[in-house]
Amino acid sequence: MTTAALPVQHAVEVNAVSRVFAGRKGASVTALDAVSLTVAPGEFVSLIGPSGCGKSTLLRLIADLDTPTDGSIEVFGKSARQARIDQDYGIAFQQAGLLPWRTVTGNIELPLELHGTGKAARRDRAAELIELVGLSDFAGHYPDQLSGGMQQRVAIARSLAESPSLLLMDEPFGALDEMTRERMQNELVRICAETSAAVVFVTHSIPEAVFLSNRVVVMSPRPGRIRDVLxxxxxxxxxxxxxxxEDEDFFHSVSQVRELLHGATPTGARGVETR
Known part of the structure; x- marks a missing residue:
């Protein structure tokens, strides 16, 4: 007797999602048009494309910060809204958004405090995350005493406070200088390896997308559609x-993404999935 295989539960499943915004005098703007995408548990997927292509809009829809005009989104088999209520994901934006009157520990504890976690458990979890992001010597510091890279580490730690299975990240390193940005990319790779969280990551940087990702989703100019998946x-x-x-395969992948962004068929296009 054979047992039927259970269906695979995706971390994220976007089904034919469109988002149309009302404009002036009855006009409308289509930010996303019939976008479909799946993200596997533990997978790192970057969204890249020209400004205005709907990358951040798609991330906001997954996060239930906005609602699709058409289509549906599921996060671990739940509606996006239910996943938000259940704290299945953490979010990090380009600006760290730390509360200036709270210390590093206090900022990381905030989501736990809001959801009623006890004081001792909050302190233990914050200490664990502070160590994870390499800021153990700065637990009592305030945001204005930290560099930009340190602030982003705190923001990432805060997004991990409730042990989410999914991270949604909207250009979290976009405001950093190149050297700090690369260090933060290294940190994020390490953190993802240790936590096994799935990640949906918005970026304008081709090398960043390639370095971090299992797959890179290349989006077209507005109306945003998925042009290719590498x-x-x-x-x-x-x-x-x-x-x-410095690896040859890294440079090859960077070149492929660049060609896809310009609408060309990439040379030696192994590994390109058309959706």
Missing amino acids: SVNLGRMSDRGENLR
Whole structure:
């Protein structure tokens, strides 16, 4: 007797989603048009495309910060709204958004405090996350005593406070200088390897998307559609280090994404999935 295989539960499932915004004098703007995408548990997927292509709009829809005009979104088999209520995901934006009157520990504890976690449990979880992001010596510091990179580490730690299975990240390193940005990319790779969280990551940087991702989703100019999906075969997250940026396969993948962004068929286009 054979047992039927259970259906795979995606971390994120976007089904034919469109988002139309009302404009002036009855006009409308289509930000997203019939977008479909799945993200597997533990997978890192980057969204890249020209400004105004709907990357951030799609992220906001997954996060239940906005509602699709058409189509549906599920997060771990639940509606996006229910996933938000159940704290199944954490969010990090380009600006760290830390409360200036709270210390590093206090900022990380905030989501736990809002959801009624006891004081001792909050302190233990904050200490664990502070160590994870390498800020153990700064637990009592305030945001204005931290560098931009440190503030972003606190924001990432805060997004992990409730042990989410999914991280939604909207250009979290976009305001950082290049050297700090690369260090933060290294940190994020390490954190993802340790937590096994799935990630949907919005970026304008092609090298960043390639370095971080299992797949890169290339979006077209507005109305936003998925132009292509590139599988990035650069090994496991735990194996990705500083030297990867000098690897021939890394440069090859960067070139492929660049060509896809310009609407060309990439040379040697192995690993490209058309959706």
